[in-house]
Amino acid sequence: MLLANLQRAWRKRMDDWLNRRIPAAHKQQLDLRSIFILPSRFGWLYLLLCISLFVLGTNYQNNLMLILCFVMLAILLINLHASYWNFARLCLMLKAIPPGYANSQVTAKLHLNAAEHQKSASGEIRVSTFGDDEYQVIDADCVQSVDLKLQLPERGIHRLPRLTIESFFPLGLYRCWTHLDFNTHLVVFPAPQRCELKLYALPDENEQEGSLVAQPGTEDFEGLRRYVVGDNLNRVAWKHVAKQQQWLSKNFESYASVSGFLKLPMVDAVNLEQELAKLAHQINVCSQQNVSFGLDLGGQKLAPATGEAHRIKCLTALAAYPDNTSEVRL
């Protein structure tokens, strides 16, 4: 208990110190303030090796062994700078992270060389969450930008924690590292949970809540028709194409005329997440079927609309719930 408290206090102090030392920014050019450097475990082994070479050389009065030892020591010194300057050449930029569902993975683009016109760093670079052992390896010799795989946590809008970037280039004698805050947020939608679609009548038309306007089944397949140039490719009935060499498109019933509100029922905190998950599913279904829908989260109401942008807006509102005041920029 005490230990945990101490740990938390220590972490807090550390965070405060880091926030002062390496302020959050979208684009981070590494420099003297942000880079930490210490000999790695191998660095210490190497130093031990130098010492034993020195002892051996002295005992055998062997000048060549001594020179070898001094050369190795000099390389240790030179590498302090080589590691630092290589690492300082990194100019990292994290593009906005696409939103995703809870516990899924998204990829964010991390640019290693945002300051162009310059040669970038060499060697492998490890990226991990601050205070976490697991890391992703990026080879800066191969790529200038990399798709960073992020494992999304539970629903919500989270600040992206500091990322630890480290490098052992060139000889692994030193570990250069930094903890960067890219000043971005993770927007995590609730993971959709299958359920019945429930659209409530538009409140301004009909005050009577709870009346069901429409309940279209999911993905109501209507039939096939001839393919017309310009049809969506994922509507093409590929089975038929393969069999008959005739292009047919699958036709789905359109519910564009239907319109209504998705509502978050009054629930206790225990079932809240589940209800939000169901709403997420319904939003997706409505959006897929081109239904004009609005979202009513009690405190926050989104007017009915269609389209991808609307869907994202609604899901973001779910992610932010119950915080309905902050306008979250993606």
Next chain:
Amino acid sequence: MIVATTKPQSAIDIEQSITPFIMALAYIALVFTMLTPVLSWITVLAVCVVIVRGSFYFRDQQPQIALRTVNLLAILAAITLGWFSLSLGLLLTMVNLLVMACAFKLLRITRRKDLTQLFASLLFLTGCGFIFEQGLLHTSIYVSITLVLLCSLITIHAPHMSKRGAIKYTGIQLLQAMPIAVLLFLVLPKLPPLWQMPTAQGAKTGLSDTVTPGDIAELSQSSELAFRAIFSTELPRNNQRYWRAMTLEQFDGKTWTRSPTRRQITRQYRQLGRSFTPVYEGEFWDYQVIAEPSHQTWLFALDVASPSANSEFGVNLGFEYQVYASRPVVSTMSYTVESYYNMSLDQTLQTVDSRVNLQIPSNGNPKTVEWVAGLVAQTDGPSDFIDAIQRYFLEQEFSYTLRPQPMPKNPVDEFLFNQQAGFCVHYASALAYALRLANIPARLVTGYQGGEIQSDAVISVYQYDAHAWVEAWLDDRGWVRIDPTAWVSPDRIDFGLEQAMREEGSFLADSPLSLARLKNIAAFNQLRLWFANLDYQWSKWVLGFNNQQQKDILRQIFGELTTAKLSVIGLSLVALIALLLGLYILPMMRNRSLNPLANEYRKSVELVEASFAIKRATLGPEDFLQRVADSADNASTAVFAQITEAYIKSEYQPSPAQFEGIKQLQQLRRLLRKTLKKNR
């Protein structure tokens, strides 16, 4: 956990990556430079392991050697090595163990840690290589191996760096490290050995402390350097150059060894704290000897020597007039000697010397015993007796050969009466035995005779100069040197072994490629001398660099060394290293442009932009020139037009000369800056 882990590098990936393969190559190169100290079965093991490694790298084979297999093999090998270690001695056992351990580490590399451990072991092994070989050739091999090892480290942390890039990177680092290392080497004080280290037994060619006729004949096939002497007085003539190494006083009818009685006496003297300090008088030669590592204690000096050490090793004079080091010579060492060549060797106790040197084997060589008894009866006194033997050698037409017949039984009889041909040891051994039979104290001295004059003051002595001669105690003169070889082959003494062996053609017959054999071809001889000189400078300034030289150099630069001065030197060393490091960093600090030409142009553009408050944004060079013409004065526009033209010429026109373009742009930028300033 926000950053999801990608698949970590698997054991197979590490096994098949290039790093272990590069390390394997460095390893096998290392083993091949140490063929003498490394046991042959371990060498075979190393070769096999490297082949296995290669097959992993070239994907011929899946790397699937179980840890248990490796461990089992390692235990077996360790037991075998333990068996051999009884005869190997500690140092060689340790080196073999290290070589073996590296081999087993190479067999199974599944983690990065394995690679770094292997690197450390291999680097240490490289250091150990210097125990056995310190020549220029081997040093350059070891430097290359170090380079390769560093490269292998880079391939761990930057697997996609080009191989040339990696070699260039480490090469530059190694070059940068050299000046720092040299500074440290020159200035850091040389410590005395911290503790006694095990040495290799018989790992080197050279004299040995037991001599059987035939031994030195083998040595005569080696053109390896034994030592060098640098004279500050005039050089002794060839026939004066008898470099004494040790004195053998015990004879068993076949083999000469050090006398146990003598050992006992020496030990007693040492306990009493008595050392041999003859009264020196007369003229002397003053010279410095740079001895190659022999892993033995004996050193080399002429006549009656007064040695003084100039390193941490003590150099002493023994009661048999021999010079020896207080520890085995494991690396090149130098010492200074004054040799008094007109002195008699009569300052030791005659009683002791006579007692020791009249010892004869109780049986064997019956013909010789009979023959000597006859001669003693015919002659009058020791000198007459020696003359009689000389006469016998000459009358019987004894010959000097490097290829004597083996004489397993009664060797002296066999030599004197049947073969009548032999090498120096045969003559010396027979003569010393005969003298002892005639009740004249006599002993065998081994060492080197002659040597090649390399430059005005330097004599190089090679293993093929090894020689043995006799000393006899003549009552009025003390120990007198008698060299029976000189009777039968005066050439050997006056002109060296090569001259003496010209007819027989056996000089270095076993090493046809030795440069020393090609002395007759002028160009080759020139080359050989040049190499010898280079090697000499190497030995003198690098291998033999010791406290004395260090002090001399520091004194030359800083004058008399006081404590205050020493601390200043220490501080300036630190400052100098920091300065060097700063120098190395400068290129790293500069933002390295991918395109220096465009960068130059950019700089000029920035000047113009700042002066006229315009922005290039994404305009091309010609369009921007137009923009500049619109807002700038004529003089600046004219200069900028030149800049634009030069840039377009180098960047976009066919066959551009980039480097010249950069220079031109730099000059023009200076002009632009001036013009802008003038027109402000």
Next chain:
Amino acid sequence: MNNAIAPVIAELDQTIIGKSAQNRLAVCCLLSHGHLLIEDLPGMGKTTLSHALATLFGLDYARIQFTSDLLPADMLGANIFDVQKQQFTFHPGPIFSQVVLADEINRASPKTQSALLEAMEEQQVSLDGQTHELPEPFFVIATQNPLHQAGTYPLPESQLDRFLMRITLGYPDWQAEKQMLQNDNDEPLKSMITAQQLSDWQGQIETIHVADAVLEYILRLVSFSRESGEYANPLSPRASRAILRASKAWAWMENRDYVIPEDVQHVFAAVAEHRLRSPGSDSDLSFQLSESLLAAVDPIAA
């Protein structure tokens, strides 16, 4: 301006007044073996431009008016049974001309459009198992009304990039139109160049030097369109080749034997705009996407 091509362009400027930039782009397109799409409202001089081009370059010229009932055979030609010879003989359609004006291409059915585009791509016509080579040079100028006009079949995006360039003429400015009204002479144009000369020039353009810095500029443009995420239809490798070809021709017209970034910038909008634009977007946003792209990428090598 290249001495050889300057009088041609001057003559063209006399015919299409006040459209100097478009005239040059059209010539550039012809010189770089590309096909031209002119998109504009009726009456802007599309037909005049194409006719003038054909005449000035001494090329034979055919005009195909695309209508909704135009069939591929009307354009390509057909095998007709010759009663006298008792065999089918091929009667070439109007497409077998060196300059083909496909007027109002978006009025024809997709089938006919495809037939034209196929011929453009392959430089030949396949009919009943026989292939007929099209003449050399073969230059298609298609005109297209803006998409929102009724009764049109817009060209699908995959076929738009068969055209090397797309230009719009737009209304002439006050001065130009006044001048046009003033000297409305009907003096017929004369041919100024032979077909042989044209092919010589095209050969010269092939040898224009393109430095690495220019190639990298083109690559940066293209990859920016792919990576930034702001462009719904990023530029394809075919587009980057088209930019290069057009830039070389432009450099030649500027009398240089090497390409500079300005050449790329001059042709870029015409070459890239119709490839970048997503078909659903409004055509009034003309030239905005390519310009934003040009403004985002620095031509000087990084």
